Amino acid sequence: DAGVxxxxxxEVTEMGQEVTLRxxxxxxxxSLFWYRQTMMRGLELLIYxxxxxxxxxxxxxxxxxxxKMPNASFSTLKIQPSEPRDSAVYFCASWLAGGLGTQYFGPxxxxxxx
Amino acid sequence: xxxxxLHLPTLSVQEGDNSIINCAYSNSASDYFIxxxxxxxxxxxxxxxxxxxxxxxxxxxxxxxxxxxVKHLSLQIAATQPGDSAVYFCAENNAGNxxxxxGGTRLMVxx
Numbered sequence: 154d155a156g157v158x159x160x161x162x163x164e165v166t167e168m169g170q171e172v173t174l175r176x177x178x179x180x181x182x183x184s185l186f187w188y189r190q191t192m193m194r195g196l197e198l199l200i201y202x203x204x205x206x207x208x209x210x211x212x213x214x215x216x217x218x219x220x221k222m223p224n225a226s227f228s229t230l231k232i233q234p235s236e237p238r239d240s241a242v243y244f245c246a247s248w249l250a251g252g253l254g255t256q257y258f259g260p261x262x263x264x265x266x267x
Numbered sequence: 268x269x270x271x272x273l274h275l276p277t278l279s280v281q282e283g284d285n286s287i288i289n290c291a292y293s294n295s296a297s298d299y300f301i302x303x304x305x306x307x308x309x310x311x312x313x314x315x316x317x318x319x320x321x322x323x324x325x326x327x328x329x330x331x332x333x334x335x336x337v338k339h340l341s342l343q344i345a346a347t348q349p350g351d352s353a354v355y356f357c358a359e360n361n362a363g364n365x366x367x368x369x370g371g372t373r374l375m376v377x378x
Contacts, residue, residue, distance in 0.1 A: 157310075184364045196311070196356065196368045203364065244310050250364050255301045258310035 157259035159245050165265045171233040174262045177226055178247030186256060187220055187230050188244040196244075202228065203250060235266045275354065277373045286344040288372045290357030295338060297367075299360035302331060302342045305371070306353045314342070314355075344374075352376045 158177040166172055178185045186201040200210040202222045210220070217236070222228040232239055242263050246256040280286050292300065298319040303311035317324045317331045317340075324331050330343040340357050354373050358366040 186364075195370050198365060201364065209365065246310075248364060255299075255313050255316055256366060257313065258303075261310050 157245055157247050157257055159259035159262050161262060163263045166235055167267050168236055169234045172235045174230040174243050176228045176245030179257055182247035182249050184248040184250040185222060185228050186246040189241045191241045237266045240264055240266050275371055275373045279375045280347050282376055282378050284347055286347045286374060288342045288355050290340040290369045292338050292340060292359045294361040297359035297361040300340050301358045303356045304353045311356060347376050349376050349378060
């Protein structure tokens with residue numbers, strides 16, 4: 154298995170631009186999580202999906218952030234418009250809920266908003 | 268790639284020594300605990316887990332100890348190697364599929 158796949162790995166954009174981060178979970182996993190990691194706040198859960206349905210989005214910072222999971226093998230996290238304070242590493246993780254094991258993380262997308 | 272806080276606790280050990288990384292968790296109802304390792308520029312990687320009905324679990328060179336009385340979790344690494352240098356996070360499962368992560372500890376291994 155290729156593990157959780159994220160793209161792009163690095164993104165540099167200007168303030169006000171739209172940013173779309175992509176994630177492909179591990180095949181067969183039915184839960185997907187988006188996290189943000191910063192030096193100041195550590196690892197924060199933004200939103201998670203179970204069977205493609207958003208379950209908890211209380212961690213989404215504000216309306217500029219949105220996430221979708223149109224099918225079991227793909228999810229996006231969109232920031233529109235982006236701001237410098239959104240600069241962080243964004244991780245996607247997947248899990249087979251109800252099974253053994255834990256969340257498996259992707260390599261992350263390093264976002265820099267200028 | 269810097270990925271953790273400036274004020275991260277740091278444990279410095281000599282190569283070949285044993286390392287012990289500690290974590291205090293918050294929710295007495297948590298029933299599942301995990302240790303992750305994060306190397307620079309990479310995502311957190313699963314190391315070992317333990318359920319609340321156990322107090323010890325061993326893996327290859329790693330042991331996790333759980334003390335539910337004081338809500339304390341520890342990760343022991345035997346014969347620490349330079350490749351063990353990373354940030355280590357504990358996480359607790361206390362609400363369905365969601366994990367709550369600790370702040371992390373940076374392990375530095377001196378050759």
